[in-house]
Amino acid sequence: MADTAHIYEAAEPDGLSISRAVVxxxxxxxxxxxxxxxxxxxxxxxxxxDPPGAARTVAxxxxxxxxDSSGINVLIGAHQAHDPGGWLRLAGVRRPVLRxxxxxxxxxxxxCYPDVREAMAA
Structure with a gap:
């Protein structure tokens, strides 16, 4: 059950849409x-x-x-922001991005996990 939800949308149609829920x-x-x-x-x-350092996140x-490399930099920064008390896990990463x-x-x-369910259960 989701506790909260937020949606972030890129202005460009080929951009990135993001939804964030706390489960x-x-x-x-x-x-x-x-x-x-x-x-x-x-x-x-x-x-x-949020709060910094202790949260657990599945992307x-x-x-x-x-x-591209911009995403790599964001993931590194997000991983570091979750340390030492929390974690960042990735789910459902498609082969080109995984490579x-x-x-x-x-x-x-x-x-990295095959899906969100497994990432949350780990």
Missing amino acids: DGVAVVTLAGEIDHHTSGLLRQALMP DFTGVAFM TLEIVGLTTLID
């Missing part, structure tokens, strides 16, 4: 579109823990087909 104390951020330098600010805003990447995460070594830093 059982975990922020679930659902993404759809592309993550690049135009949309990374929205992603940063949605992934930052659902099922709807993300492309991510990028693997190449830069981010999958050793941030855990």
Whole structure:
């Protein structure tokens, strides 16, 4: 059951839409579109823990087909903002984006799961 919900929308039609809901104390951020330098600010805003440091967040990447280095930087910053008392987990990362995460070594830093349910249960 969702405790709260927020929606962030990019101004451009090919941009990024983001919804954020709190489910059982975990922020679930659902993404759809592309993550690049135009949309990374929205992603940063949605992934930052509240309160800082102790929050738990699952980012659902099922709807993300492309991510450039701007997204990598946001994920690193969000991961660091969740440390040491919280965590950031990724769910449903599609193969092209997952390959990028693997190449830069981010999958050793941030855990990836097949879907949101498994990410929340881990």
